[in-house]
Structure formats: structure tokens, C-alpha cells
Amino acid sequence: MIETRGLTKDFVGRKDTVHAVRGVDLHVERGETVAVLGPNGAGKTTTMRMLTTLTRPTAGTARVAGYDVVQHPAQVRQRLGYVGQGNGAGHGQRALDELVVQGVTFGMNRRAARARAQDLMTGLDLAGKERTKVSDLSGGQRRRLDVAMGLMHAPELLVLDEPSTGLDPHNRANLWEHITALREEHDITLLLTTHYLDEADTMAARVVIVDDGQIIADDTPESLKSKHAGDRLTVTTANAEQTARLAARLEEWEATSEVRLDGATLTAGITAGSTRVPELVRTADADGIPITDLQVRRPTLDDVFLTLTGRSLREAHAATEPTPEAAA
Numbered sequence: 001m002i003e004t005r006g007l008t009k010d011f012v013g014r015k016d017t018v019h020a021v022r023g024v025d026l027h028v029e030r031g032e033t034v035a036v037l038g039p040n041g042a043g044k045t046t047t048m049r050m051l052t053t054l055t056r057p058t059a060g061t062a063r064v065a066g067y068d069v070v071q072h073p074a075q076v077r078q079r080l081g082y083v084g085q086g087n088g089a090g091h092g093q094r095a096l097d098e099l100v101v102q103g104v105t106f107g108m109n110r111r112a113a114r115a116r117a118q119d120l121m122t123g124l125d126l127a128g129k130e131r132t133k134v135s136d137l138s139g140g141q142r143r144r145l146d147v148a149m150g151l152m153h154a155p156e157l158l159v160l161d162e163p164s165t166g167l168d169p170h171n172r173a174n175l176w177e178h179i180t181a182l183r184e185e186h187d188i189t190l191l192l193t194t195h196y197l198d199e200a201d202t203m204a205a206r207v208v209i210v211d212d213g214q215i216i217a218d219d220t221p222e223s224l225k226s227k228h229a230g231d232r233l234t235v236t237t238a239n240a241e242q243t244a245r246l247a248a249r250l251e252e253w254e255a256t257s258e259v260r261l262d263g264a265t266l267t268a269g270i271t272a273g274s275t276r277v278p279e280l281v282r283t284a285d286a287d288g289i290p291i292t293d294l295q296v297r298r299p300t301l302d303d304v305f306l307t308l309t310g311r312s313l314r315e316a317h318a319a320t321e322p323t324p325e326a327a328a
């Protein structure tokens with residue numbers, strides 16, 4: 001469905017050039033759901049904009065549904081729906097009219113467009129809002145209307161750029177429930193970007209991690225975690241001295257890595273963490289070190305990013321996180 005080779009975008013300014021996307025090779029099969037993760041400025045939106053024909057690549061090629069984005073932009077646009085950041089819908093229009101106009105723009109007759117619009121509004125839990133002005137919809141409802149806009153012309157591929165940013169957890173879950181149902185019903189390929197790591201983890205069959213305009217990892221969430229980050233261990237004892245002694249013991253273990261001390265608490269990477277807990281407790285006991293707290297948790301995609309880049313995605317985004325909107 002998507003095939004890029006060496007996809008590159010440079011923004012040439014007066015003083016300097018921004019290498020926004022640097023030789024991306026991306027392959028997405030029909031029917032896949034792929035999430036693109038990366039810190040702010042990694043080049044996610046620019047990549048989406050090249051795939052959706054809104055930005056012309058500086059170099060490399062991209063094909064969508066078999067059509068080259070530069071040679072055949074109209075064919076590409078006919079086959080994909082794009083839900084960008086922010087709202088595409090006009091605020092003064094009524095919700096249903098907005099969808100119908102979108103359908104007609106894509107060549108549907110008015111009656112078919114109305115039927116499709118009504119169908120999508122029902123599917124996205126917007127029934128009863130047909131005559132409501134877009135500006136009077138809640139944040140969650142407006143975002144769902146954006147998704148409906150992207151789906152009006154029955155595209156094979158839906159590209160979603162941060163669809164749930166700014167929504168509260170309830171509305172995020174609700175949006176995803178609807179997108180998932182529509183994906184099943186209409187057999188759509190999904191390419192999305194998100195700042196929410198848990199969302200990528202649960203919604204996407206494949207996660208592509210980008211940093212500084214390049215793909216640095218591309219796999220299923222589970223493989224990424226097992227390949228690039230083991231389980232995480234946190235142990236607390238009564239005081240820093242005891243914890244330091246325990247840390248020294250763990251340094252000797254083959255199963256542990258990156259043992260770090262923080263006062264009376266230590267953290268470490270640990271292979272097959274939960275199976276090693278009894279041995280760890282016995283070791284501490286034998287050394288007369290009483291453990292006051294012990295936790296083993298599965299790695300997250302943030303741990304993967306941390307291993308790959310030495311930086312945390314979560315921290316990178318926290319600084320720019322928008323305020324959540326009110327519940328729908």
C-alpha cells in the first residue's frame with residue numbers, strides 16, 4: 001500500500017537547511033496498521049505530507065496504492081484519506097453538510113454523499129449531531145468528524161497525524177474504538193502518528209520509530225521491546241548503604257544490566273525478570289539486606305527509545321503536551 005525509497009525532504013532557508021526527512025524506506029502492506037513514533041521535529045508530519053502529496057519530496061520516491069506521489073498525485077489523493085493535526089472542518093458549517101461537501105468534492109453525487117455521511121456519523125457516534133454547527137461540537141466530537149471527513153470518499157488508506165492529541169483519556173479511547181471498528185468494517189490500511197506510546201503499543205501491529213529524519217527501528221511492539229529493552233527491576237532497601245551492597249551483587253549477575261543507584265533505590269534491566277525474583281530475594285537475605293520494596297515491570301516503547309537514543313520520548317513530549325480538552 002505504501003512503498004518509499006530514500007524519501008528525503010530538505011527545507012532550504014536563507015541561512016540554513018533543515019534536513020527534515022533523511023532517506024526513509026517504508027513499506028506498509030494492505031490492511032496493516034502502522035504507528036510512527038518519534039520526538040517533536042523527527043520528521044513524522046513531513047513524511048505524512050509527502051505521502052499525501054501535500055509536500056513534494058526533495059529526493060527519493062514514494063508510491064501509494066501503486067501510484068507515485070509526484071507523478072500521479074490525483075490518483076493518490078483519491079485513494080487515501082488524510083486527517084492532519086488540527087481541524088479540517090469549517091467551523092460555521094453544519095456537521096452533515098461538511099461531510100456532504102467533502103464527498104461531492106471527491107466526485108460523489110449528493111445523494112450518495114448524504115448516505116455515506118449519515119453512515120459514518122452513526123459509526124462514529126455522531127448520530128443526532130447532523131445539524132449541529134462544527135464550532136458547537138466538543139473536542140472529541142470534532143475529532144471524530146475529522147475522521148469521518150477523511151473517510152468520506154471510501155479511501156483504501158487512512159493517514160492520521162496525531163488523531164488523539166488534545167483529547168482526554170476517555171475521548172482517546174472512544175476515538176480509537178470507532179477507528180478500529182471502521183478499519184474492520186471498511187478494510188482500511190492505517191498509518192498514524194501519535195505521541196501516546198501506549199496507543200501505538202495497543203493499536204498498531206507495527207511501530208516505526210523515527211529520530212532526526214531517519215527510521216531507527218521498525219517492528220512489532222513486542223519484538224521491539226524484547227529486542228531493545230528487557231524487563232525493568234526496581235528494588236528499595238532500608239538505606240543507601242544496603243542498596244549499594246545489593247547493587248554490587250547484581251552487577252555480578254548475568255541477568256542484570258545497567259544497574260543504577262538512587263539513594264535507597266536501585267533500578268536495573270533484568271532478563272526474564274519475574275522468574276529471577278526468588279533468587280534475588282535469597283541473595284539479599286543471605287547478605288542480611290532486608291528488601292522493603294521490589295517491582296518488576298515489562299518494558300515500554302519508551303524504554304526502547306531510551307535504549308536506542310539515550311533519550312526518553314515521554315520527556316521530549318511532556319514539554320510540548322497540549323492541555324486536554326473537556327470530555328465530549
Ligand SMILES: Nc1ncnc2c1ncn2[C@@H]1O[C@H](COP(=O)(O)OP(=O)(O)OP(=O)(O)O)[C@@H](O)[C@H]1O
Pocket residue numbers: 011018019020038039040041042043044045046047
Ligand atoms: N515548512 C517548513 N519549513 C521549514 N522547516 C520545516 C517546515 N516544516 C517542518 N520543518 C522542520 O522539519 C523538521 C521536521 O518537522 P516535522 O513537523 O515533520 O516533525 P514531527 O516529527 O512531525 O514533529 P511533531 O511531533 O512536533 O509534529 C523540524 O525541524 C521542523 O522545524
